[in-house]
Amino acid sequence: MSVDSQALQQPVEVKKESRRESAFSRIAKYSGGRIVSLFITVVIGVYLTILIANMGGYVDQIRKGQIRDNLYARLGNDQTYKQLPESEKKTYADALIELEEKRLGLDQPFILRSLRFLWDALSMNLGRAQFMSSDTGSRQVRLIITERLGTTLLLMGTANLFLFFSSILIALGLSRSYGSFLDRFFIALSPTSAMPAWFYGIFLILIFAAVLKILPFGGMIDSPPPKTTIGYALNVLKHLILPASSLFISSFFSSVYNWRTFFLIFSSEDYVEMAKAKGLTDQMVQRRYILRPTLPTIITSFSLLLIGMWTGAIITETVFTWPGLGQVTYQAIGFNDTAVIVGTTIIFAYLLALTVFLLDFFYALVDPRVKLGGSQQRS
Amino acid sequence: MKKSIYLIISLVLVLTMVLAACTTPAETETPVVEEPVEEEVVEEEPVEEEEVVEEEPTEEVVEEEPTEEVVEEEMGPMLASVPTANGTTTTRKGTWVDEVAFSIVDSDSAITQIQAGALDIYPVGMSTVDQFNAIKAAGLENSFGGGLYYEITINPVGPIFEGTGKLNPFASAKAREALNWIIDRDYINQEVYGGIATPKFTPIHTSLPDYSKYIETFREVEAKYAYDFDKGAAVIEEELAAMGAEKVDGKWTYEGEPVVIIFLIRNDSDGTRIPIGDYVSNQLELIGLTVDRQYKTSAEASPLWVGGNPADGLWHLYTGAWSATAIDRDAGDDLQFFETPSSAYGSTALWQSYAADADYLQMADDLANVNYTDMEQRAEMFKRSIVERFEYSYRVWIVDGKSFAAWDPKVSVAYDLMAGVDGSAFWPYTLRFDGQEGGVMRFGTNAVFNDPINAVAGSNWAFDQSWIRAIGDYGVVTNPFTGIAMPQRIEKADVVVQTGLPVTQTYDWVNLTFEDTITVPEDAWVDWDVESQTFITAAEKWPEGATALRKSVVYYPADFFQTVTWHDGSPFDMADFVMGMIMTFEPGYEGSAIYDEAAAATIQSALAPFKGWKILSEDPLIVETYSDFWGLDAENIVNTLWPEYGYGNASWHLIALSNMADAKGELAYSADKADASGVEWLSWASGPSIEILAADLAELIANPTIPYEATLGAYITPEEAAARYANLQAFYEEYGHFYANCGPLILSEVYPVEQTLVLKNNDNYVDFADKWSLFTEPKVAVAEIDGAGRVTIGEAATFDVFVSTEDGDAYPQNEVSFVKYLLFNADGSLLEVAEATFVEDGYYTIELSEETTGKLASGACKLEVAVSVIPVALPAFAAFEFVAE
Numbered sequence A: 001m002s003v004d005s006q007a008l009q010q011p012v013e014v015k016k017e018s019r020r021e022s023a024f025s026r027i028a029k030y031s032g033g034r035i036v037s038l039f040i041t042v043v044i045g046v047y048l049t050i051l052i053a054n055m056g057g058y059v060d061q062i063r064k065g066q067i068r069d070n071l072y073a074r075l076g077n078d079q080t081y082k083q084l085p086e087s088e089k090k091t092y093a094d095a096l097i098e099l100e101e102k103r104l105g106l107d108q109p110f111i112l113r114s115l116r117f118l119w120d121a122l123s124m125n126l127g128r129a130q131f132m133s134s135d136t137g138s139r140q141v142r143l144i145i146t147e148r149l150g151t152t153l154l155l156m157g158t159a160n161l162f163l164f165f166s167s168i169l170i171a172l173g174l175s176r177s178y179g180s181f182l183d184r185f186f187i188a189l190s191p192t193s194a195m196p197a198w199f200y201g202i203f204l205i206l207i208f209a210a211v212l213k214i215l216p217f218g219g220m221i222d223s224p225p226p227k228t229t230i231g232y233a234l235n236v237l238k239h240l241i242l243p244a245s246s247l248f249i250s251s252f253f254s255s256v257y258n259w260r261t262f263f264l265i266f267s268s269e270d271y272v273e274m275a276k277a278k279g280l281t282d283q284m285v286q287r288r289y290i291l292r293p294t295l296p297t298i299i300t301s302f303s304l305l306l307i308g309m310w311t312g313a314i315i316t317e318t319v320f321t322w323p324g325l326g327q328v329t330y331q332a333i334g335f336n337d338t339a340v341i342v343g344t345t346i347i348f349a350y351l352l353a354l355t356v357f358l359l360d361f362f363y364a365l366v367d368p369r370v371k372l373g374g375s376q377q378r379s
Numbered sequence B: 001m002k003k004s005i006y007l008i009i010s011l012v013l014v015l016t017m018v019l020a021a022c023t024t025p026a027e028t029e030t031p032v033v034e035e036p037v038e039e040e041v042v043e044e045e046p047v048e049e050e051e052v053v054e055e056e057p058t059e060e061v062v063e064e065e066p067t068e069e070v071v072e073e074e075m076g077p078m079l080a081s082v083p084t085a086n087g088t089t090t091t092r093k094g095t096w097v098d099e100v101a102f103s104i105v106d107s108d109s110a111i112t113q114i115q116a117g118a119l120d121i122y123p124v125g126m127s128t129v130d131q132f133n134a135i136k137a138a139g140l141e142n143s144f145g146g147g148l149y150y151e152i153t154i155n156p157v158g159p160i161f162e163g164t165g166k167l168n169p170f171a172s173a174k175a176r177e178a179l180n181w182i183i184d185r186d187y188i189n190q191e192v193y194g195g196i197a198t199p200k201f202t203p204i205h206t207s208l209p210d211y212s213k214y215i216e217t218f219r220e221v222e223a224k225y226a227y228d229f230d231k232g233a234a235v236i237e238e239e240l241a242a243m244g245a246e247k248v249d250g251k252w253t254y255e256g257e258p259v260v261i262i263f264l265i266r267n268d269s270d271g272t273r274i275p276i277g278d279y280v281s282n283q284l285e286l287i288g289l290t291v292d293r294q295y296k297t298s299a300e301a302s303p304l305w306v307g308g309n310p311a312d313g314l315w316h317l318y319t320g321a322w323s324a325t326a327i328d329r330d331a332g333d334d335l336q337f338f339e340t341p342s343s344a345y346g347s348t349a350l351w352q353s354y355a356a357d358a359d360y361l362q363m364a365d366d367l368a369n370v371n372y373t374d375m376e377q378r379a380e381m382f383k384r385s386i387v388e389r390f391e392y393s394y395r396v397w398i399v400d401g402k403s404f405a406a407w408d409p410k411v412s413v414a415y416d417l418m419a420g421v422d423g424s425a426f427w428p429y430t431l432r433f434d435g436q437e438g439g440v441m442r443f444g445t446n447a448v449f450n451d452p453i454n455a456v457a458g459s460n461w462a463f464d465q466s467w468i469r470a471i472g473d474y475g476v477v478t479n480p481f482t483g484i485a486m487p488q489r490i491e492k493a494d495v496v497v498q499t500g501l502p503v504t505q506t507y508d509w510v511n512l513t514f515e516d517t518i519t520v521p522e523d524a525w526v527d528w529d530v531e532s533q534t535f536i537t538a539a540e541k542w543p544e545g546a547t548a549l550r551k552s553v554v555y556y557p558a559d560f561f562q563t564v565t566w567h568d569g570s571p572f573d574m575a576d577f578v579m580g581m582i583m584t585f586e587p588g589y590e591g592s593a594i595y596d597e598a599a600a601a602t603i604q605s606a607l608a609p610f611k612g613w614k615i616l617s618e619d620p621l622i623v624e625t626y627s628d629f630w631g632l633d634a635e636n637i638v639n640t641l642w643p644e645y646g647y648g649n650a651s652w653h654l655i656a657l658s659n660m661a662d663a664k665g666e667l668a669y670s671a672d673k674a675d676a677s678g679v680e681w682l683s684w685a686s687g688p689s690i691e692i693l694a695a696d697l698a699e700l701i702a703n704p705t706i707p708y709e710a711t712l713g714a715y716i717t718p719e720e721a722a723a724r725y726a727n728l729q730a731f732y733e734e735y736g737h738f739y740a741n742c743g744p745l746i747l748s749e750v751y752p753v754e755q756t757l758v759l760k761n762n763d764n765y766v767d768f769a770d771k772w773s774l775f776t777e778p779k780v781a782v783a784e785i786d787g788a789g790r791v792t793i794g795e796a797a798t799f800d801v802f803v804s805t806e807d808g809d810a811y812p813q814n815e816v817s818f819v820k821y822l823l824f825n826a827d828g829s830l831l832e833v834a835e836a837t838f839v840e841d842g843y844y845t846i847e848l849s850e851e852t853t854g855k856l857a858s859g860a861c862k863l864e865v866a867v868s869v870i871p872v873a874l875p876a877f878a879a880f881e882f883v884a885e
Helices: A005-009 A009-015 A018-051 A055-076 A086-103 A110-124 A141-178 A181-194 A196-209 A229-267 A270-277 A280-311 A314-319 A323-334 A339-367 B002-021 B023-029 B032-044 B050-055 B059-064 B068-075 B077-086 B107-114 B128-137 B172-180 B186-192 B210-214 B215-224 B229-242 B274-288 B298-305 B331-337 B358-368 B376-393 B462-471 B573-586 B597-607 B652-663 B673-675 B686-702 B718-735 B850-854
Strands: B100-106 B119-128 B145-154 B247-248 B253-255 B260-266 B290-296 B317-323 B395-407 B439-444 B475-477 B486-487 B492-498 B510-515 B523-530 B534-537 B550-555 B610-618 B622-627 B745-751 B756-759 B781-787 B797-805 B814-824 B830-835 B837-840 B843-848 B859-869 B876-884
Touching: A009 B100, A018 A055, A018 A110, A018 B260, A055 A086, A055 B298, A086 B597, A086 B673, A110 A339, A141 A181, A141 A229, A141 A280, A141 A323, A141 A339, A181 A229, A196 A229, A196 A314, A196 B107, A229 A280, A229 A314, A229 B510, A270 A280, A270 B859, A280 A339, A280 B032, A314 A323, A323 A339, B100 B462, B107 B119, B107 B128, B107 B395, B128 B395, B128 B597, B145 B172, B145 B274, B145 B331, B172 B229, B172 B274, B172 B376, B172 B395, B186 B274, B186 B395, B186 B475, B210 B215, B210 B331, B210 B859, B215 B376, B229 B247, B229 B274, B229 B290, B260 B274, B274 B317, B290 B298, B298 B317, B331 B358, B331 B376, B358 B376, B462 B745, B462 B756, B475 B843, B523 B573, B573 B597, B573 B610, B573 B622, B573 B652, B597 B673, B652 B686, B652 B718, B686 B718, B781 B859, B781 B876, B797 B814, B797 B859, B797 B876, B814 B843
Parallel strands: B100 B439, B119 B439, B260 B290, B260 B317, B492 B510
Antiparallel strands: B100 B756, B119 B395, B145 B317, B145 B395, B247 B253, B475 B486, B492 B550, B523 B534, B523 B610, B550 B622, B610 B622, B745 B756, B781 B797, B797 B843, B814 B830, B814 B859, B837 B843, B859 B876
């Protein structure tokens, strides 16, 4: 990729040359097409999720088996049931099975239910979970998700935002000091990111909780929790340190390495050398000639990071018993609770589609080479 | 320089790992050598007291009361001290600790957390040998509870599956029986469970009273079906050949295709079913069968083995496991449950395929339905069925596992010998820091608030019930060591049983009598009229009169209504009991404002044996219950009418408030009704329900309604109703939830998203903290045999038997049910069974007569004792080998 400095100065003029009506029409047409294509993608993605979550309908068989297994095991311990006449036992058990199958909708064909799941999902009617309850005891998928959203965003936001900005800042610095000791240091440690966050989590727990005993093993708060608001907040922060650190450490070196390499490519462009030769300050070179052309990539990365927080971190949350959305998703998969799986998926799908849609506009705003609805990039 | 930096970094990383690894030496360095000791303890733990039951058989005995004295003596060390212990060692009311703080802890880190001082107790049952070794190595205290018990479920359909046309060798009963010989249960116990499990051959749990009661029969079948691979393989090969299979190049084939055994091996749960499945697969492959090992989760396997049709041929074997969560004092229904079509699982195609002789099936049904006249007849049936079940062998039983909880040595707590700590009602009463009153106990668990909390149809998760039990109270509580009910809030009870039913008693708080006919009084309440909101009497429902098989009469203490209160300060009153009676019917009847279709079937089933209640006295409260439901232990068939709704206690005003929300269609007690009507599932602890209940309570305070006024109006005045609602409002304002219960602990703080909760001591609780303090340690018996290593055939021989506690103290004779010995010949056959002779406390002798030793064959013979004691239900065993020459 190569862009000369002249090109960076031209967008305003080009825009002025365009007629307002045609630009609006072009953007509207582009937006409409983009929305339709993204919507179709979402529909396909969500329906595939429904099919996969239900194993193409086989989950119905699993549920029927589980209903019987659970019921018979329960009845086996029911002293009253044991003393019923044989004929009444069967009638009673069959009635309970029928009720439960009806409750779960198993009396209807899967294909019909799958389409209903799809419609409910697309219309954001998240409905009720089949097996799971929210932490406060609600069956509404909306509450199951939103009750965990805050804790997830706290963990993922803390870790990822810190990771993102620290990586970029350090990477920028390293890109300017290519070959230095620090540069080599980060390169050397970048393979440590091959290990997942939960792996570091276990070590951090062992060191700081088990041996040094200065941080908690897990959870979101001490039990019993502090009575004051400030004490509560500080206590949550204390519990946040290890899980956030494990997420941070697991990606930090590779993230710095990636950004550093990315910036390095831009740093060696001719126009950067030219700017340096003109005697511009490092800060100015960095801001105008390195950061600006890389802005679309940074924004894309940042946007995806933001919506990526939505998914939580399943294993890390489990290791630290952090009550996040990752655990909810994991439990939903374990329960084959389609409503919850679809609920988390559809929200992520809409967020992703919206992000992709908006990013096109951001690109056009920050990068003059990008033209919405245009057949090609300007040069 | 560069190399040095890299070296330093590497060293730091290595040091970090080493440092971290150093924290858990326990998990890997435990000396397995010590396990046999543990194993012996485990095997000797099982106890029993049914022999007393056997020896106190009938009405005649009860009338003459020859056992009365014995019973009192038997109870002496435990129950006789209850009245004096309650307040004799402390003035503290409620629990020993100030608070119990629950938090979510993963079982993998629980031991480390206790070691690090971050947790005081992890009462959830752990089951792997690694965890057990880690507990021991860390020097923590632990409980032993009943874990899972494992078996191989066999598909007996065939010999040719309709679905696949493939051969099923296990359609042959002989081949199924032979599987017993090719499985080395001791090997599995040692390799998979580190020796802490107990090999088993039948569905009867080896820790239950029935096992030691009929030990000679169990030992017989255990000897007969002991590991003998060659013998088992020969039988299976013979059956394969008879089915038309051929062995080609060491592999069995049928119609040119390998005989493939589809083995469903569970890969979830505690993970131990994988090595079991692999081991059995290897054994089958040694015979020449081809095994298709399909590793599946419960969800994946259940549609095949329990949900599907075995004739489809989609599986041959399945690694089953079942849980033991209570001391089952009558295991007579196990054979029916596991191995006959009359089982609770009888509707499934698999259980329907269990074809056996009509006589055998009848015997299993009779045992399950307590259809016998005395314990001798039961013993005969039980023993026969244990032997005959091997002719069908629909399951091959492997081992009884163990589960164990762990806690810091500075903590003490009582645990149920089957249900462990968190499954017992006793932990709140006994949990404490040694030598200390007060303190905050940090209590780890796997989950809290799994489902909404309400007593009628709320969360039934074991983790939730663990703390719900702690905030509740009961009319009777189950002795954690024997499984027999003991009075908690009630004072005493009479039990009247129809003459001829083999009901017996162990403790003297029950007065057991027999009558030829038990007539239900005409004015007994037997049903409920939803429209008039009044009870239907026996005379109205059964004009021709009615009888019952059993009647229980409970007596509450004279000061009960003056001393027992709910957590919101409301004193107990008659309406709390009568509301419980009403709610027994109300949700199950169409036309009710709180009708629940899902509850209807269950309620109708539960009411089938019900024959009525009669309130004999309101203060002191004395209530009769008539029923056709009965069991072997009189203590366990006492109906206290305590306001316990299935999932917890509740006061009448809390039920009234909840009924109001349910009737208005705002909330629903059960998940089924909530789903069907699209409303929230009622929770008294948290969530959207709280706001709704708060609004409804405001209505009730503004207009203090008496629920079911046509009936409860006789027990509640408008002023009392107003006071109750005001009390609940004050409780809600203080604690932020509505679950005002009546137990020794109060639900004081609820943090559902943070997944923690805090229970605090109920200072107003009626009992002193030391009430059940005598139950901290089970008085497990340990047996030992000593004698000559050589016995001359034809000459008398004497052996000494020592029965002691785990501390080495002699076990008092008045607490020993029996000391039975079993003499095995050199070929393993059982030669003689008899009782040892009592000499003094803890000391017995076994005299083998000349005639007996004359029957011994030359070689290594074995003498085994089985000891059953009163204070704990688990028997003790010991064996001694000698050479006969």
